[in-house]
Amino acid sequence: MLELTLMELRQLEYFLAITEEGGFTRAAARAHVAQPGVSVQIRRLERELGQELFDRTGRTIRLTQAGEALLPYARAALRAIDDGRLAVDELAGLLRGRVTVGMLTATPADNLIDLLADFHTAHPRVEVSLREDTSDNLVEGLITGTIDLAWVSTAGRTPDGLTGVVVTDEPLVAVVIPDDPLATRASLPLAALADRVLGSLPPGTGLRAALEQSCATAGFTPRIGFEASAPEVLVKLAARGMGVAVVPAPVAALHPTTTRHIPLTDPEPRGRIELAWRAEGPLSPPAQALITAARRAPTPGHTTHPQASAIAGAHE
Template sequence: MELRQLEYFVAVAEEAGFTRAAARLHVAQPGVSAQIRQLERELGQELFDRSGRSVRLTPVGKAVLPYARAALAAVVGAREVVDEMSGLLRGHVTMGGVSVPSVLDLPGLLAGFHRRHPGVEISLVELDPVSLVEAVVAGRVDLGLAGVGGPLPPGLDAQIVIDQPLVVVVPHDDKLAQGTSVDLADLRDRPLIAAPTGTGLRTVLENACAALGFRPRVAFEASEPYVLAQFAARGLGVAVLPESAAAGADVHVLTLDRPRLRGQMALMWRAEGPTSPAATAFIAHARRLLPSH
């Protein structure tokens, strides 16, 4: 059994086809098929069901897949450890985010790590909050950046990098613009502008409304907090957002008094520890450069 055979096997399983796997591996399709057949002969069992339009794993293939992935990961890890001990860090790290506020210099963070470790490839992906947490816990993403609205799920550690009061913003001709503060209960019947369901900001708002016995009437959603302020400026509703997101917008800002809510954003990583030396260095770099609250 060769590592190349395991690599081809994993690629076909993930791509659900020999042609797509060959394109991903940059090799000829007949070569992939031949290596998989050789692997099946060595194991004495078929790994793929080729009877349909798409290639599917057999029960034996499903059982073998995690071991094949583990073997390939072990080889990558061994190479990275050797590189690290030689003073040369290599590998690949992935950071995921829901949205990144301008108060965090993410481009500078990534560029700084790249300068220090040019042998490490960096990927940045945008995911919805639920998918991001799942990806970090599973190890598909090394580091996540997302709002938090409650306790962290099991399997994660975090560093709070943003902690701000939530405020209410309205257009200057709104009746609320005559005051300087507002209670959340006063917004019971008002159309609201808020972050999407599942985000930390939305969770904080919904939990606070539930404690007061009502559900928020959210008319408009946007993942970028500053966009919420722009919607409010156009008279589309009352926006609830972090204090910094209201800066520079042509709106009237009100303090949210009862209850006083806060919006937090956290840097998240696996509690078990990163999966590679490159990920270890990347997490340490991010924690050092970003603020801690």
């Protein structure tokens, strides 16, 4: 086991900064110190360990095998120090620290803004960072610890290594123009779309994964002819005859005059949104407090309009 107690915390902070920023210069800027100072501290750390932590031979800085081995311990050590300080502050009624929140690309953000603003008012000493991305990237950030909690779109089950609560679970439907041969169908087996051009969100999104997994179960690979980062854009493209859009039912219901939407079966593809966080390892007090607040708040993107009670653009 690595003797982390022999290392200065500052060296571990620099090591982590270089890893996350991808270079010594950016790490120095993040730490607000001169770049030579960072290099000196990393050399001392490498001498202490007897191993080089970074491969400096290429154009980009990469972790060596020893660096990869050290990384989870460095994160754990720094997180433990931060959590200890935060626990003491919490006992004194002074919650402070930093929390990073992930949100889906193209999600209407009014409710999320309200949530974060209210949290800031309640805990002004906590720095809140917001990251917008696709579900795959947000899940990776949660697992690696660069994100504390996030709203992610999943294809039927919580990703390994995470836990959370389901906040929406909606069927996907086929959206076609009114004179399409499918428009009069009351429901549609998914295999009926095998030869049709489909519109979907891009790869890396929860809805795309849900569609591809369901099509695989039905025995075919979907022909994706057009993509957009927001489901409503897919509906509008389908309304212009581009093909069949596959989107959440509440989104399709927003356009009843220009399109028809048909429930899909055998299997029924579904998209769901979860508020997720790491299943293992301690959560910082700020992250725990924000998770508690988020579970009580409306889902980001929700609206009270009866035709749009689900998240119109939050299924990345």
